[in-house]
Amino acid sequence: MTCGPSRWSGPDTVSYVLKRLGQTVLTAFLTILTVFVLLRLAPGDPAYNYAPPNPSTEQLEAIRKQFGLDQPLLQQFWTFLSNLFHGDVGTSFQFKQPALQVVMDRLPYTITLAIAAIVVTTIIAVPLGVWMARRNNTAPELGANIATIAGQSMPDFWIGFVLLIIFAVNLSWFQPSGFATWGELVLPTATIAILQIALISRLVRREMVANLAAPYITVARSRGVPERDLTWKYAFANSAIPVVTALGTRFAAMLNGVVIVEVVFKWPGVGALVVDALQRRDFPLIQATVLVTVILALVVQLAVDLVYPILDPRVRLGEASS
Amino acid sequence: MNLLKVNDLRVDLMTTGGIVEAVRGVSFHIDRGETVTIIGESGSGKSTTAMAILRLLPDDLAVRAGEAQIAGQDVLGPRTVINKLRGREVALIPQDPMTALNPVFTIGRQMVEAIRIKDRKLGRAAAQKRAIELMDAVHIRNPEQQLKAYPHQLSGGMLQRVLIAMAVSTDADLIVADEPTLALDVTVQAGILDLLLEMQERRGVGILLITHDLGVARLMSDRVYVMNRGEFVEGGDVIEIVERPEQAYTQRLLAAIPELGPWEDPALTGGAA
Numbered sequence: 001m002t003c004g005p006s007r008w009s010g011p012d013t014v015s016y017v018l019k020r021l022g023q024t025v026l027t028a029f030l031t032i033l034t035v036f037v038l039l040r041l042a043p044g045d046p047a048y049n050y051a052p053p054n055p056s057t058e059q060l061e062a063i064r065k066q067f068g069l070d071q072p073l074l075q076q077f078w079t080f081l082s083n084l085f086h087g088d089v090g091t092s093f094q095f096k097q098p099a100l101q102v103v104m105d106r107l108p109y110t111i112t113l114a115i116a117a118i119v120v121t122t123i124i125a126v127p128l129g130v131w132m133a134r135r136n137n138t139a140p141e142l143g144a145n146i147a148t149i150a151g152q153s154m155p156d157f158w159i160g161f162v163l164l165i166i167f168a169v170n171l172s173w174f175q176p177s178g179f180a181t182w183g184e185l186v187l188p189t190a191t192i193a194i195l196q197i198a199l200i201s202r203l204v205r206r207e208m209v210a211n212l213a214a215p216y217i218t219v220a221r222s223r224g225v226p227e228r229d230l231t232w233k234y235a236f237a238n239s240a241i242p243v244v245t246a247l248g249t250r251f252a253a254m255l256n257g258v259v260i261v262e263v264v265f266k267w268p269g270v271g272a273l274v275v276d277a278l279q280r281r282d283f284p285l286i287q288a289t290v291l292v293t294v295i296l297a298l299v300v301q302l303a304v305d306l307v308y309p310i311l312d313p314r315v316r317l318g319e320a321s322s
Numbered sequence: 323m324n325l326l327k328v329n330d331l332r333v334d335l336m337t338t339g340g341i342v343e344a345v346r347g348v349s350f351h352i353d354r355g356e357t358v359t360i361i362g363e364s365g366s367g368k369s370t371t372a373m374a375i376l377r378l379l380p381d382d383l384a385v386r387a388g389e390a391q392i393a394g395q396d397v398l399g400p401r402t403v404i405n406k407l408r409g410r411e412v413a414l415i416p417q418d419p420m421t422a423l424n425p426v427f428t429i430g431r432q433m434v435e436a437i438r439i440k441d442r443k444l445g446r447a448a449a450q451k452r453a454i455e456l457m458d459a460v461h462i463r464n465p466e467q468q469l470k471a472y473p474h475q476l477s478g479g480m481l482q483r484v485l486i487a488m489a490v491s492t493d494a495d496l497i498v499a500d501e502p503t504l505a506l507d508v509t510v511q512a513g514i515l516d517l518l519l520e521m522q523e524r525r526g527v528g529i530l531l532i533t534h535d536l537g538v539a540r541l542m543s544d545r546v547y548v549m550n551r552g553e554f555v556e557g558g559d560v561i562e563i564v565e566r567p568e569q570a571y572t573q574r575l576l577a578a579i580p581e582l583g584p585w586e587d588p589a590l591t592g593g594a595a
């Protein structure tokens with residue numbers, strides 16, 4: 001792009017980012033409020049999860065008191081908020097250490113997996129989608145089309161098990177679980193990427209087919225612009241916004257933990273952690289996970305929005321995008 | 323050698339209901355400095371004829387038979403021939419200037435690209451300078467500034483001037499103008515047509531003009547072909563056709579032009595309308 005950063009300089013951008021950050025805080029607050037209330041409305045008593053077998057009423061009472069669950073709901077929320085204000089998200093029931101610390105310890109694993117998956121997805125899905133658009137209605141394109149439909153139809157836990165059986169059990173190329181060496185990143189990444197490649201390549205194909213039929217392509221072709229430039233500088237440059245939006249949304253979702261894939265591959269990430277915390281009714285840990293992942297997701301969305309004016313000069317920050 | 327020579331061109335339209343003959347054997351030629359107009363209502367096949375010559379037909383249209391030569395080269399054979407001619411020997415001025423430029427790049431970037439397709443050895447700075455000269459030639463004020471603008475920041479008339487400048491930048495001897503004023507305000511139309519005539523006078527290009535507007539045809543053309551249902555029903559000198567149409571279809575086309583009669587305001591004369 002010829003004039004990148006200048007498109008979002010000036011006071012408009014500053015006030016836009018501040019406004020968006022304010023929205024982020026509000027969204028995070030409402031999400032955490034909802035989760036806080038829902039957790040306590042749900043049937044079941046966390047005290048049982050942390051009491052010895054056949055607990056007495058006194059033992060249960062003591063645990064509730066220890067966790068602060070004996071207080072009225074409003075009181076509990078107020079305590080939570082005032083602690084949050086001081087950077088304390090609470091102490092995990094099961095790990096007996098700050099919940100935020102537990103989440104932060106797991107977060108790098110999830111971020112690593114998410115980045116690996118989104119990079120692999122982009123590198124494969126974009127050229128694949130562009131190729132399918134250029135070869136639209138030909139036999140090879142039909143084959144790719146069927147393959148991507150299959151890719152988006154297979155459930156991820158099933159793909160995970162198939163990959164495990166072939167590459168870890170039968171071929172012994174990779175360790176089946178955990179994250180000790182970089183090699184273990186391959187199978188979980190592939191499991192996530194297969195579905196994402198199928199979805200994103202079909203989106204790229206659809207956008208490209210529409211843009212390749214646009215009048216400005218015909219007019220540029222009449223000027224003798226080479227086909228490769230028509231594909232990338234014309235059609236793809238105009239397809240970029242929906243593609244980047246989709247990639248951003250997918251990436252944000254992956255940061256929330258790729259629950260099933262993390263469980264299948266025993267990946268020590270946030271997704272596996274939140275499943276564990278839910279089973280053990282570890283309220284502070286669940287709240288900390290939600291808080292961190294919501295903020296991450298919102299920051300990624302903000303980053304995507306800030307890229308729009310670079311991709312398309314018609315987009316102005318703060319206005320509804322076309 | 324004619325600039326453009328078309329002989330018995332036939333184009334088929336593939337539909338789910340079968341094949342429709344969109345162009346049914348048209349023949350004509352254009353020489354240097356000449357404007358030849360194909361006039362007809364929408365769906366008559368006039369734009370299809372032009373696009374077939376440029377090999378820019380959409381997938382559902384295909385040339386079935388006939389010959390077309392630009393500068394003596396057969397453009398209906400291998401695609402490499404027309405690929406070499408586009409942007410060098412032949413240029414297109416499109417129907418709707420508002421959708422004819424890449425929305426995400428500046429006018430300047432697209433003009434420089436067009437200039438450098440014609441002249442690969444030209445450096446960026448030199449191409450930029452040439453772009454400013456061309457913008458000047460099509461009477462665009464503040465060309466330096468306009469080159470930095472994006473297509474959505476310019477009006478339709480302005481964009482059509484840019485597109486004419488781009489067509490001129492190719493030094494093409496043949497310009498295909500496909501309803502060049504269709505999408506423009508009436509007040510802007512005259513300016514664009516004047517500009518086309520000026521460019522023709524200055525450079526002696528041949529123009530293939532596609533229009534449904536008899537007024538435009540009369541102003542611009544040396545020869546005119548009246549097209550209906552994929553065929554030329556009548557053709558010849560523009561004055562002849564307008565003053566002494568032989569075919570019933572042409573007569574009806576002429577009769578369809580609204581005329582300014584005497585103005586009688588019922589409010590003034592007191593009578594009911």
